[in-house]
Amino acid sequence: MFKVIKLYSIPARHTPSLVKYRSASQIPQLSSEKYKVKRKDFSTVQANDVNYFKSVLGEDRVLTEEDDVLSFNIDWIRNCRGQSKVVLKPKSTEEVSQILSYCNERRLAVCPQGGNTGVVGGSVPVFDEIILNLGLLNKVISLDDISGALVCETGCVLEKLDNYVRQHGLIMPLDLGAKGSCHIGGNVSTNAGGLRLLRYGNLHGSVLGIEAVKADGTVIDCLKTLKKDNTGYHLKHLFIGSEGTLGVVTKVAIHCPAMPKAVTLGYFGVENFEKVLQLYKSAKSSLGEILSAFEMADFDSISSTARILNLPNPISDFPFYVILETHGSDEDHDKEKLHRFLTNEMKSGLILDGTITSEPSKMQAVWNIRENIAPAGIVGTYLFTFDVSLPMKNYYEIIPKLRQRLGNKVNLVFGFGHIGDGNLHINVVMPEYTREVAELLEPYVFEEVSALQGSISAEHGVGFRKPHYIHYSKDRSALGLMRQIKTLMDPNGILNPYKVLPDE
Ligand SMILES: Cc1cc2nc3c(=O)[nH]c(=O)nc-3n(C[C@H](O)[C@H](O)[C@H](O)COP(=O)(O)OP(=O)(O)OC[C@H]3O[C@@H](n4cnc5c(N)ncnc54)[C@H](O)[C@@H]3O)c2cc1C
Numbered sequence: 001m002f003k004v005i006k007l008y009s010i011p012a013r014h015t016p017s018l019v020k021y022r023s024a025s026q027i028p029q030l031s032s033e034k035y036k037v038k039r040k041d042f043s044t045v046q047a048n049d050v051n052y053f054k055s056v057l058g059e060d061r062v063l064t065e066e067d068d069v070l071s072f073n074i075d076w077i078r079n080c081r082g083q084s085k086v087v088l089k090p091k092s093t094e095e096v097s098q099i100l101s102y103c104n105e106r107r108l109a110v111c112p113q114g115g116n117t118g119v120v121g122g123s124v125p126v127f128d129e130i131i132l133n134l135g136l137l138n139k140v141i142s143l144d145d146i147s148g149a150l151v152c153e154t155g156c157v158l159e160k161l162d163n164y165v166r167q168h169g170l171i172m173p174l175d176l177g178a179k180g181s182c183h184i185g186g187n188v189s190t191n192a193g194g195l196r197l198l199r200y201g202n203l204h205g206s207v208l209g210i211e212a213v214k215a216d217g218t219v220i221d222c223l224k225t226l227k228k229d230n231t232g233y234h235l236k237h238l239f240i241g242s243e244g245t246l247g248v249v250t251k252v253a254i255h256c257p258a259m260p261k262a263v264t265l266g267y268f269g270v271e272n273f274e275k276v277l278q279l280y281k282s283a284k285s286s287l288g289e290i291l292s293a294f295e296m297a298d299f300d301s302i303s304s305t306a307r308i309l310n311l312p313n314p315i316s317d318f319p320f321y322v323i324l325e326t327h328g329s330d331e332d333h334d335k336e337k338l339h340r341f342l343t344n345e346m347k348s349g350l351i352l353d354g355t356i357t358s359e360p361s362k363m364q365a366v367w368n369i370r371e372n373i374a375p376a377g378i379v380g381t382y383l384f385t386f387d388v389s390l391p392m393k394n395y396y397e398i399i400p401k402l403r404q405r406l407g408n409k410v411n412l413v414f415g416f417g418h419i420g421d422g423n424l425h426i427n428v429v430m431p432e433y434t435r436e437v438a439e440l441l442e443p444y445v446f447e448e449v450s451a452l453q454g455s456i457s458a459e460h461g462v463g464f465r466k467p468h469y470i471h472y473s474k475d476r477s478a479l480g481l482m483r484q485i486k487t488l489m490d491p492n493g494i495l496n497p498y499k500v501l502p503d504e
Contacts, residue, residue, distance in 0.1 A: 027070070029433075031080040031126050031464065039127045040497055042109040045086055049106065053088055056098050061136070063087040072131045075124045076117055077378055077385065080464060082125030084111070091136045093211060093219055093250040100248065100494075101217025103130065109494050112244035114186025115157065117178035119374075119385055120463025122243045123186070126498040134185055137250060143168055148256045149208055149225035154185025154249050170256035173206040177371030185249040191241030193459035195370075198420035199292040199327060200257055203240050209253035210236040214246075215490035225253045238485065243461050244496040246489045260292070260327035262334045265363040266342065268354035269318030273396040276320050279350045280392075280419060283324055286341040290334050292327035295370055296320060297416035298399065301427070302369060304412055305376040311369050315354055322351075323370055331358070373416050377427050381411065384428040384437070386445050389455040395424055398448055402426065405444070409437050423458035446472040467502040 031037065053062045063069055064086055073082040090096045103110050109129040116123045125131060137153040140161070144150075145168040152161060159179040162172040174187060176194035186192075188210065191203050200206065209224040222236045239249050270276050276296050283291055299319050306313040315321075328334035338356060345351045357363055377383040390398075399415040406413060410430040417425040426445065430437060446456045450472040462470055470479065479501075486493070486501060 026078070028074060028078045028081045031082060031121065031124075034080075034433075035464075037126055037498060040109070040493070041107075042127075042129075042494070042497070043107045044128060045108060045130065049102075049108065050086065052102060053086070053099065056095055056102075057088060057090060061089040061091070063089070069131070072113065072116070072133060073124055075119070075121055077119050077383060079119075079383075080121035080124050080126075082111070082131075083128050084125045084131045085128055087131040087133055089133050089136050093137075093213065096132070096134075096137075096213045096248050096250055097217040097219055099132065099217075100213055100215055103494055104216045104492055107492055107494065109497050111496055112189070112248045114155065114183035114189065115178065115181040117182045118186065118190060118463060119387070119460050120457070120465045122190070122461055122463030122496065122499050124464075126464060129497065132248065134183060134248070134250075137185075138183075140164060141251065143170075143256075144225065145169060147225065147227070148258070149253055150256050151209075151223065151225060151251065151253045152184060153251055154183060154188075156184050158182050158184055158187060165256045166259055169259050171259050173200040173255060173257055174203065177374060184252050184254070188240055188249055188252055189242065189244050190461045191459070193418060193421060193423065195293050195295065195367075195418065196325075196327075197418065197459075198294060203254075204237055206255045207236060207240055207252060208255055210239050210249055211251035212239045212247035212249045215492065215495045219250075220247065223251050223253055227255070238489075241461065243463060243500050245486060245500045246495065248495070260329065262326070262328045262331035262358070263292075263360075263363065264326045264334055264338055264356060264358045265366055266322075266324040266338065266354060266356045267314060267366045268322045268324070268351045269315050270320040270322055270350065271352055272319060275350050276322060276419065277392060277395075279322060279345060282345060282350065283341065286344070287324075287326060287337055290326040290328040290337065291324070291420075293323065293325040293418075294420035295323040295417070296419040297323075297370065297373060298396075298414050300412050300414035301373050301416040304414065304429070305369055305373045308376040308379050309372055311372065313369065314366060318352060323366060325363075370416075374425070374427070377429050381429045381431060382433045384430070384441055386426040386428075386441075387417075387458050387460040388424055388426065388445070388449045389422050389458040390424055390449060390452055391454065392419075392422055394452045394454075395419060395422065398424075398426065398445065401448070402428065402441075402445070405440055406437065409434070409440070418459075421458070422454075443469060443472070449473075462500045464499050467498075467500055470500075470502055 072087045111125040111129040113123045113133045134155040138155040139153045141151040174194045211223040402413045412429045446469045456473045
């Protein structure tokens with residue numbers, strides 16, 4: 001019989017942020033050495049350049065001390081490390097424009113950086129690119145609580161925006177584990193997906209307008225708040241997902257959906273992956289319009305996270321777990337639907353055991369485990385993480401294959417993700433980086449994904465880690481057009497070099 005069991009309170013949320021590195025052993029190898037990259041022919045920053053930046057930003061917002069700059073050079077997964085000597089912290093679009101115009105003239109390369117939660121090495125430099133950290137462009141400009149249009153600066157932290165719009169009966173259309181640190185501008189620049197894309201769609205749908213600065217300092221104003229605007233090319237889409245290679249996003253207008261009046265969460269144990277798929281099919285037809293998330297995690301994802309971060313797992317051990325959430329407008333109606341669904345699927349055997357709850361703290365406790373799967377992977381270990389799209393029926397096949405291929409060379413291989421979007425995250429945890437394992441994983445994972453017509457990056461982007469694998473997902477003709485667009489918008493190639501586009 002299905003039982004509603006007690007959920008435990010869970011310690012404060014763990015979100016990655018710019019951290020202080022206290023010991024040399026925590027500092028990763030330089031990306032240029034680890035991945036054998038050659039520096040491109042850019043100028044190097046001179047004392048005169050630093051003086052110019054100080055004249056625009058003031059002394060305080062130009063960081064040049066090694067200790068101050070270090071954490072901005074390292075990505076949160078501690079996979080990549082750049083060698084930048086300068087971090088700039090503009091506070092306005094005009095300052096971004098002045099900096100880029102100057103860098104373009106001087107052929108100084110620039111790495112735009114948001115909350116630095118990206119997982120493909122896009123947010124940190126590879127060599128001595130200037131880090132343009134956008135965290136101080138963090139003001140809300142306007143909110144229309146009738147249309148749901150929020151206009152804000154790029155450096156607003158996603159969670160803070162969500163807290164703000166909730167006071168006006170709205171929610172942000174995206175939610176991800178890094179919400180306490182990532183910026184809306186970083187989300188837009190990576191076309192972030194997250195936990196509720198299934199319900200609220202991706203950012204190409206919900207971003208209404210963008211203001212961005214091109215490499216030469218020109219400000220492109222597409223900051224409309226209209227739902228409909230068919231006047232020529234839809235330029236905002238160029239900046240969504242281009243990972244800082246085509247321009248620096250400075251302002252975003254985004255549509256916020258109404259805050260649901262009723263939210264319910266189910267956390268279920270399932271016997272095998274085939275049953276996870278059947279459960280998803282059933283949830284879509286039984287819960288229809290109220291289904292807001294359908295996530296899956298295998299046993300190792302949940303058990304290792306619970307163990308490493310000391311988070312109690314609210315249900316006992318199962319081969320697979322499903323987190324299902326509903327957003328609706330009528331609590332009684334939604335609960336009745338969910339209970340009927342549960343009763344049926346307990347009887348059918350698709351759900352072995354689980355819990356449902358509408359209590360915010362209990363729902364948060366379950367989301368905490370799910371959202372901490374990735375951060376738990378880097379506690380005292382080295383993490384290889386892949387983010388792929390696959391046809392539903394083949395979604396989990398690669399995990400057992402990888403376990404067999406890697407054997408005892410690694411600690412764990414596990415899979416979890418946004419199954420409702422066909423998006424699998426593959427985590428491979430090992431004591432430390434070894435080239436042997438790296439070569440067993442890449443390009444093998446991408447070849448397998450490509451053979452199934454999947455995508456080598458579902459939502460994290462290409463960044464620094466995947467340009468040389470992009471051909472597994474992008475045709476030569478499409479890559480050619482991408483290069484032409486890059487040349488048009490950034491002829492000197494100063495914006496986020498070594499990222500997204502492979503060398504010709
Ligand atoms: C615990 C955890 C969970 C995560 N879950 C998800 C998830 O569910 N879905 C998902 O899609 N991602 C997820 N991510 C990855 C990451 O959080 C997202 O990619 C996020 O959108 C990055 O935002 P950011 O502000 O940290 O950007 P950064 O990491 O700083 O930058 C990412 C890229 O965008 C560029 N960029 C940043 N700001 C700007 C700007 N203003 N203008 C131009 N370029 C810019 C950078 O140059 C870089 O290429 C997760 C990460 C963590 C740590």
